Amino acid sequence: MSFFKKLKDKFSGSQEQEQTTEKYTEGLKKTRSGFSEKMNNLFARYRKIDEDFFEELEEILIGADVGFDTVMELIDELKLEVKRQNTNEPEAIREIITEKFVDIYAGDDEMSSELNIQDTGLTVILFVGVNGVGKTTTIGKLAHQFKTEGKKVMLAAGDTFRAGAIEQLEVWGERTGVDVIKQTEGSDPAAVMYDAVRAAKSRGADILLCDTAGRLQNKVNLMNELQKVKRVIEREVPEAPHEVLLVVDATTGQNALIQAKTFKEATDVSGIVLTKLDGTAKGGIALAIRKELGVPVKFVGLGEKMDDLQPFDAEKYAYGLFAQAFEQKESESADETAE
Amino acid sequence: MMAFEGLAERLQGTMQKIRGKGKVSESDVKEMMREVRLALLEADVNFKVVKQFVKKVSERSVGQEVMKSLTPGQQVIKVVKEELTALMGGEESRIGTAKRPPTVIMMVGLQGAGKTTTTGKLANLLRKKYNRKPLLVAADIYRPAAIKQLETLGKQLDMPVFSMGDQVSPVEIAKQAIQKAKDDHLDYVLIDTAGRLHIDEGLMDELKQIKELSSPEEIFLVVDSMTGQDAVNVAESFNEQLGITGVVLTKLDGDTRGGAALSIRAVTGKPIKFVGMGEKLDALEQFHPERMASRILGMGDVLSLIEKAQTNVDETKAKELEQKMRTMSFTFDDFLDQLGQVRSMGPLDEILKMLPGANKMKGLNNVQVDEKQIGRVEAIIRSMTKDEKQQPEIINSGRRKRIARGSGTSIQEVNRLLKQFEDMKKMMKQMSSMQQKGKKKGGMPKLPFM
Numbered sequence: 001m002s003f004f005k006k007l008k009d010k011f012s013g014s015q016e017q018e019q020t021t022e023k024y025t026e027g028l029k030k031t032r033s034g035f036s037e038k039m040n041n042l043f044a045r046y047r048k049i050d051e052d053f054f055e056e057l058e059e060i061l062i063g064a065d066v067g068f069d070t071v072m073e074l075i076d077e078l079k080l081e082v083k084r085q086n087t088n089e090p091e092a093i094r095e096i097i098t099e100k101f102v103d104i105y106a107g108d109d110e111m112s113s114e115l116n117i118q119d120t121g122l123t124v125i126l127f128v129g130v131n132g133v134g135k136t137t138t139i140g141k142l143a144h145q146f147k148t149e150g151k152k153v154m155l156a157a158g159d160t161f162r163a164g165a166i167e168q169l170e171v172w173g174e175r176t177g178v179d180v181i182k183q184t185e186g187s188d189p190a191a192v193m194y195d196a197v198r199a200a201k202s203r204g205a206d207i208l209l210c211d212t213a214g215r216l217q218n219k220v221n222l223m224n225e226l227q228k229v230k231r232v233i234e235r236e237v238p239e240a241p242h243e244v245l246l247v248v249d250a251t252t253g254q255n256a257l258i259q260a261k262t263f264k265e266a267t268d269v270s271g272i273v274l275t276k277l278d279g280t281a282k283g284g285i286a287l288a289i290r291k292e293l294g295v296p297v298k299f300v301g302l303g304e305k306m307d308d309l310q311p312f313d314a315e316k317y318a319y320g321l322f323a324q325a326f327e328q329k330e331s332e333s334a335d336e337t338a339e
Numbered sequence: 340m341m342a343f344e345g346l347a348e349r350l351q352g353t354m355q356k357i358r359g360k361g362k363v364s365e366s367d368v369k370e371m372m373r374e375v376r377l378a379l380l381e382a383d384v385n386f387k388v389v390k391q392f393v394k395k396v397s398e399r400s401v402g403q404e405v406m407k408s409l410t411p412g413q414q415v416i417k418v419v420k421e422e423l424t425a426l427m428g429g430e431e432s433r434i435g436t437a438k439r440p441p442t443v444i445m446m447v448g449l450q451g452a453g454k455t456t457t458t459g460k461l462a463n464l465l466r467k468k469y470n471r472k473p474l475l476v477a478a479d480i481y482r483p484a485a486i487k488q489l490e491t492l493g494k495q496l497d498m499p500v501f502s503m504g505d506q507v508s509p510v511e512i513a514k515q516a517i518q519k520a521k522d523d524h525l526d527y528v529l530i531d532t533a534g535r536l537h538i539d540e541g542l543m544d545e546l547k548q549i550k551e552l553s554s555p556e557e558i559f560l561v562v563d564s565m566t567g568q569d570a571v572n573v574a575e576s577f578n579e580q581l582g583i584t585g586v587v588l589t590k591l592d593g594d595t596r597g598g599a600a601l602s603i604r605a606v607t608g609k610p611i612k613f614v615g616m617g618e619k620l621d622a623l624e625q626f627h628p629e630r631m632a633s634r635i636l637g638m639g640d641v642l643s644l645i646e647k648a649q650t651n652v653d654e655t656k657a658k659e660l661e662q663k664m665r666t667m668s669f670t671f672d673d674f675l676d677q678l679g680q681v682r683s684m685g686p687l688d689e690i691l692k693m694l695p696g697a698n699k700m701k702g703l704n705n706v707q708v709d710e711k712q713i714g715r716v717e718a719i720i721r722s723m724t725k726d727e728k729q730q731p732e733i734i735n736s737g738r739r740k741r742i743a744r745g746s747g748t749s750i751q752e753v754n755r756l757l758k759q760f761e762d763m764k765k766m767m768k769q770m771s772s773m774q775q776k777g778k779k780k781g782g783m784p785k786l787p788f789m
Contacts, residue, residue: 059386065567068381131590131618132451132563140483161618163455163495164488171483185491216593249451253383253567255595276450278536285567 035064039097048088054079067257067288074100101287113298113312116242116270117207122200124208124233124240127273128226128263129247131214134275134301136165138247139209140172141301141309147176151206156196157182158189158229159213169211179203189213189225190232197236210241217262230267244269245298248285250277256285260293271298274312278303346378346419346636350412363411365401371415372397382635384598385571388605396422420632427604427611428628434465434612435556435584441474441520443528443553447546447581448561449573450534453589453615455485457561458531459492460615460623461587465527466498467621474525476516477502478509478549479533489531496620499525509533510548517553528553537576546581557584559612562599564591570599571606578607588626589615598635669764671720671728678717718746719756731757 038060046053054075061071077100078093085092117123125142127135139155146153155173157180159165166182173180181196193210200208212229215222233241246269248256263269274286277300286297297312350371372393379389399418436442444461446454458475465471475493477500479485486502493500501516513530520528530549535542550558560574560583577583586603591614600611611626663669720728722745727734734742734757743750 059390062380063386063568065569068377130565130593132453134451162488163491164484164486167484167487168482175483216590218592218594249563249565251449251563251567251569251573252565253570253595253599254381255383255565255593256567258594 035060038063043090043094046090049082049090049093050088053090061284064284065251065253065256066284067292068254070288070291073291113271113296115298118242122197122205122208122237122240123242124197124200124210124237125243125245126210126212126230126233126241126267127245127247128212128267128269129214130216130249130259131162133214133247133249133252135159135214135247136168136172136211138245138273138275138299138301138309139169139211140176141306142299143172143176143178143209144306145309146207147178152204153178153207153209154196154200154203154205155180156193156200156208156210158192158196158211160185160187160189160192161213165211165213190228193229193232194236197233197240201237217259217266223262223266227266243271243298245271245273246295247273247275248289250274250285250301252285254285257288257292260289260295264293264295269295271296273297273299273301273309275301277301278308346375346416347412347638349374349378350415367411368397368400371411372400375415375419378636379598379601382596382598382637383565383567383570383602384635385568385602385606388571388602391605392422392426392601416636416638420629420636423601423632423635424629427601427626427631434469437554437556440526441517441528442526442557443517443530443555444557444559445530445532445546445549445553445555445581446559446561446587447532447577447583448534449536449563450482452534452561452563454534454561455479455488455492455531456618457559457587457589457613457615457623458489458529459496459620461559461613462498462527462529463496463620464613464623465529466496471527472525473498473527473529474516474520474523475500476513476528476530478512478516478530480505480507480509480512481533485531485533492620499523509545510552513549513553530555537573537580543580550581558582559585559587560603560609561587561589562603564588564597564599564614565593565595566599568602571602574603574609575606578609583607583609585610585612587611587613587615587623592616592622596635596637597631600631601635669767671723671731671760674760674763675717675720675728678713715746715748715752716756719743719748719753722746731760 042053042056042060046056057078058071058075061074062068066074074097078096081093081096082088087093115125127139129135136159143153143155153176155169155178157166157169159169160183163185166185170180170182172178179199181192181199183192183195189212196208196210199205210229210233212226213222215226217223230241230244244267246260246263248259252259260269260272272286272289272295274297289295290297299309300312302308302310375396376389376393379392380386384392396415396419399422400415434444446458446461448454462473462475465473475489475498477486477489479489486505490500490502501512501519503512503515509532516530517528520526530553532546532549533542535546537543558581560577562570562574566573574583574586586600586607586609588597588600588611591597603609604611611631613623614626616622616624663673719742722742723734727738727742739750739753739757743753746753
């Protein structure tokens with residue numbers, strides 16, 4: 001049984017499984033069609049593997065914003081594989097590419113996409129990232145999900161800088177029926193966090209979701225401020241923050257790697273939320289972040305609705321990405337066997 | 340990992356190979372073009388755009404320019420930079436004005452690109468630079484508190500903001516806003532629209548309707564400068580559906596290479612009009628194609644620095660100076676001369692900015708060069724006698740007092756300059772002996788004006 005078939009069988013079990021798989025396939029529709037069309041096209045046009053073939057493959061991957069170094073490595077590995085198998089047929093490496101993708105996404109079992117939620121007591125989750133990636137929206141969506149699970153959720157309005165940011169979080173608080181701890185615009189975000197953690201503890205909340213102002217990672221002062229915010233949380237709750245989630249816009253290019261690296265250094269990021277992956281974004285950069293920095297993607301934003309934020313599943317992602325390309329191939333080979 | 344190499348570093352390997360051969364072949368050029376291609380891809384320039392671009396550069400390079408050059412590496416960089424600049428450049432960052440006021444400007448783009456902030460910045464610029472009276476229009480009814488955000492910006496700027504809450508259609512809001520501007524004799528209407536995906540037909544339709552009824556003079560596509568390969572699709576689609584008139588590139592104060600700028604320009608042909616350089620409301624700047632080119636290539640603006648130096652530095656004088664440095668006979672007269680030459684190249688902090696990697700170098704990124712301080716240094720030197728300038732050793736405490744009085748400075752300042760001058764001479768000696776031995780060692784001492 002082919003590797004891809006295995007994946008497919010895995011997801012056609014329970015109904016719930018199928019539903020989320022559908023969300024992936026639907027959310028990645030645009031991504032997939034662009035990507036797999038190009039792959040199909042590539043394999044259709046090349047009868048043998050040569051330098052041009054690899055250059056085009058390189059372009060397809062880079063076109064999906066897969067990190068630059070990751071692509072170069074992947075290509076090198078494939079070249080090696082071609083030598084090892086002593087082949088020059090493109091079909092021979094087709095499946096290896098998917099396998100390598102899934103490998104990078106899911107290769108290390110220790111890198112789970114599960115959130116570190118405490119069984120008892122307060123769980124604090126800190127959200128960080130550059131401007132405009134969707135931190136506040138992500139918090140709103142997550143608040144909704146935790147609330148639905150029956151958890152007592154609170155929000156901390158730590159973006160005291162951007163105009164209207166506090167109000168934006170408040171709207172989410174109202175929509176989801178969750179308390180928001182805030183101060184006025186321009187106040188010290190560390191002080192807001194202090195208040196919020198205290199309030200969350202005294203009110204017996206299960207989950208505290210902490211918003212912070214967007215900041216570009218090369219602004220040293222702002223990164224220091226973020227460290228201070230984190231220290232305040234650490235002081236008030238031992239072991240907290242239990243998760244530091246870096247929110248990354250899936251349309252970001254190579255800069256996402258620098259973002260991940262710098263934010264990881266400053267705040268010890270434990271996971272990535274890849275937003276705006278619906279649309280046309282390919283989010284290939286997530287591959288590179290995982291590979292080069294060892295930070296797993298924990299959630300992906302696949303649409304604007306409240307439940308469009310999904311826990312990230314590497315195998316499903318790969319399935320979504322390659323579904324079309326491989327279903328076609330599967331049916332072709334099935335036809336051949338029938339004949 | 341993540342060594343974001345600039346084109347210059349990339350080309351070094353190839354150059355070494357060529358140096359051994361002494362002649363540039365076509366396959367050498369091909370190899371160089373591969374490095375050009377990789378450098379551009381790494382800077383997020385779209386791969387299709389890269390392909391066309393490299394083809395063009397390659398044609399020029401295989402010709403006379405590069406192959407006949409003694410410094411083919413630099414020549415390739417020069418060609419690449421020229422082509423990049425030409426591709427991105429041309430138009431000035433002007434804002435159109437309608438024949439009959441008010442002039443309508445629509446701000447469009449994806450979610451999180453920075454439309455609302457840019458709207459505030461643009462309004463500020465219109466008032467400050469062009470003495471206009473803008474009306475800010477809150478037409479983003481979808482994102483929670485987007486209206487509030489614009490209202491807060493309006494308050495900060497002390498400018499009127501038009502909003503009708505989030506229950507009225509953006510088309511209606513735009514219509515009424517224009518009427519309001521007419522009534523209040525405001526001459527610009529800046530419509531802040533909601534972020535949307537370019538493939539969202541319903542929302543794109545809404546923009547088309549707003550366009551139809553408001554006949555905007557400008558439709559600015561606001562794009563995050565960190566955008567990757569997808570930038571072309573976004574720009575192409577917005578342009579096809581709305582006919583954008585220009586692009587505003589935001590968050591350029593970050594450390595992205597910003598290849599998206601090139602991609603967008605290449606596929607839409609529309610000019611990049613402004614760049615966002617910070618979170619404050621006055622941080623909207625003109626777009627400089629040649630700076631953007633350097634940035635994409637990961638190098639400082641060395642070329643204009645070299646050009647500036649060439650036009651301003653007298654070559655025979657430079658040779659003389661080099662001789663003097665070697666023999667340690669560098670005097671205050673020479674120093675004054677040097678200072679004059681450097682200053683004729685332009686403000687010093689601008690020159691510093693042109694140095695490659697200067698923005699990354701710790702300490703150098705926020706060096707404030709105090710032009711006044713240079714003036715004081717000059718005053719001190721000019722207060723010395725001819726002998727003192729030639730032989731600083733003779734300046735005793737009596738002379739120091741006189742020099743301080745004569746230049747209107749303090750003895751401490753005179754002392755400091757003398758000490759620094761000594762250090763500088765020592766460094767020059769080190770450097771010239773280093774050059775001879777070919778070793779690198781030691782750092783730069785502080786120059787008297789830093």
